[in-house]
Amino acid sequence: MYITEIKRIVDQVSRDKGIDRDILIQAIEEAIKSAARKRFGHRIELEISYNQQNGELEVYQYLEVVEEVENPETQISLKDGRKLDPECEIGDSLGIKLDTEQFGRIAAQSAKQIIIQKMKEAERSAVYANYIDHKGDIINGIVQRIEHGDLIVNLGQAEAILKTDQQIPKETYRRGDRIRAYIMDVLDPEKKEGVETAKRTFRGPxxxxxxxxxxxxxxxxxxxxxxxSEGVVQIKGAARDPGIRAKIAVTSTDSDIDPVGACVGVKGSRVQNVVQELRGEKIDIVLWHIDPARFVCNALAPAQITRVIIDEINRSMEVIVPDEFLSIAIGKKGQNVKLAHKLTGWKLDVKSEKQYAEIMEKNLAQLASIEDVGAELAAILHQKGLFSLEDLFHATEEDLMVMTGIDSDRAARIIAQVQELQSSRTRKKSGKEAAPGPAGSEQVIS
Known part of the structure; x- marks a missing residue:
């Protein structure tokens, strides 16, 4: 690298990479200073100046004028000093211009490496500054190369990486293909801490x-x-099994606008454009509802729901469906219910009406087996929403008296018997949770 090429390099890199010229010039000055010290020693005092107009780089070595020279790297005699500056005196500091061609091949190579390193650092800072505001946007690029299954994408002024686990299964790309993707993250080269520290590598994009x-x-x-875009239709959430199926929840701020219809488009044109981009991924457009039970029912479509039992404390729902809709509600390999869970944020336990009836019958028999309950009182408890031993465990004497009309003595005996049964179960379930939470509210879906 010759000094005469510096201006051309600065102009080209600044233009092509979008790096500030001052950063490049500072990197070059540091590189030349390092090369000069390798050539002339580390104790010399140097000053580098760069003329941005003509691209000339000047290196000056400063020497102290002394009577008798003890260290030629930092001192110059008065006699030799006056050859350079007739007016100099002892104690003055004289700047001597160095010939940069004297630096030698090794020093020049060192300077080149430092310049490359500084340029990469500056380029990474420029990439971060240019793209951090676009985090969370969609961007278009061209596949530049493929490394171990990861796609390196050319975005114009920067490279991006689409890792294998972020690619839609079964989709393939070749060099030169256009690609559309979501900017998930832009790594800050200055950031050394955080959750993603172990994954951060600045060798790549x-x-x-x-x-x-x-x-x-x-x-x-x-x-x-x-x-x-206009804000009339709002997206409340999305869940995906990439390349296979997805659910997206929408609502409308205008009662005259059907949010599902707006997303589907005329003859399905809008949703089909999205499906094509996602390589045939099936998309369920779900109507969001403020009532969690209604929202869950919509998310489990096309399955029909007969009733939902809600457990607010554990944020879970027991969903009961007609027998013929059980497989539809669950979906292939549980896909439908998993996506509904991700979309709504509720844990979902789907059961058929037959399964639910069998469980209720078993629970009813269990209640009836308690000495002071019996079949008649068990049926009343069922009608009042206490379906199982666990439900009864969380009831109070006052609850039983109000619900069934029994006296306080009988209510106390029932509570004591239930607590004894539950304690016995606890001893048998070593290491497991002793008492499940209270029964949730039941909502019948018409």
């Missing part, structure tokens, strides 16, 4: 892409559906 993230699906709908 800083921009992390994804085609499997639920937000990729959300942004695709935002692109296809004008009502979403």
């Amino acid at each position: 800083q921009i992390i892409l994804s085609r499997t993230h639920p937000n990729f699906l959300i942004h695709l709908f935002k692109t296809e559906v004008p009502e979403i």
Whole structure:
């Protein structure tokens, strides 16, 4: 690398990589200073100056004027000093311009390596500054190369990486293919701490892409559906089994606008554009509802729901469906219920009406077997919402008296018997949770 090439290098790198010229010049000055010290020693005092107009780089070595020279690296005699500056005196500091061609091959190579390193650091900082505001957006690029299954994507002024686990299964790309992806993260080269520290590597691209993230699906709908951009239709959430099936929940701020219809489009045109981008991924567009039970029912469609039992404390629901809809509600390999769980945030336990009836019958017999309960009182307890021994365990004497009309003595005996049965169960279930939570509210879905 010759000094005369510096201006051309600075101009080209600044233009192509979007790096500030001052950062590049500072890197070059540091590199030349390092090379000069390797050539002339580490104790010399140097000053580097760069003329941005003509690209000239000047290196000055400063020497102290002394009567008798003891260290030629830092001192110059008065006699030799006056040859350079006739007016110099002892104690003055004289700047002597060095010939950069004297640095030698090794020093020049060292300077080149430092310049490359500094340029990479500056480039990474520029990439972060340019793309951090685009985190969470969709971006288009071209597949530049493939490394161990990971795609390196050219975005123009930077490279991004689409790792294997962020690619839709079974989709394939070749070099030169256009690709659309979601910017999942932009790594900060200055950040050394955080949850992702172990995964951070700055040998490769800083921009992390994804085609499997639920937000990729959300942004695709935002692109296809004008009502979403206008705020009339809102997306409340999304869940995906990438490449196979997805669910997206929508609602409308305008009662005259059907949010599901808006996302589907005329003859399914809008949703089909999204499906094509996701390589045939089937998409269920779900109507969001403020009532969690109704929302869960919508999320489990096309299965019909007859009743939902809600446990607010554990944020779970027991969903009862007609026998013929059990397989539909659960889905292939449990896919439908898993996606509904991710979309709604509720734990879901789906049962058929036959299974539910068998459980209720078993629980009823269990209640009736308690000495002071019997079949008649067990039936009343069932009608009042106490379906099992666990439900009764969390009831109080006052609850039983109000629900059934029994006296306080009988209520106390029932509570004592239930507690004894529950304690016996606890001793048998070593290491397991002793008492399940109280029964949830039941909602019949018409």
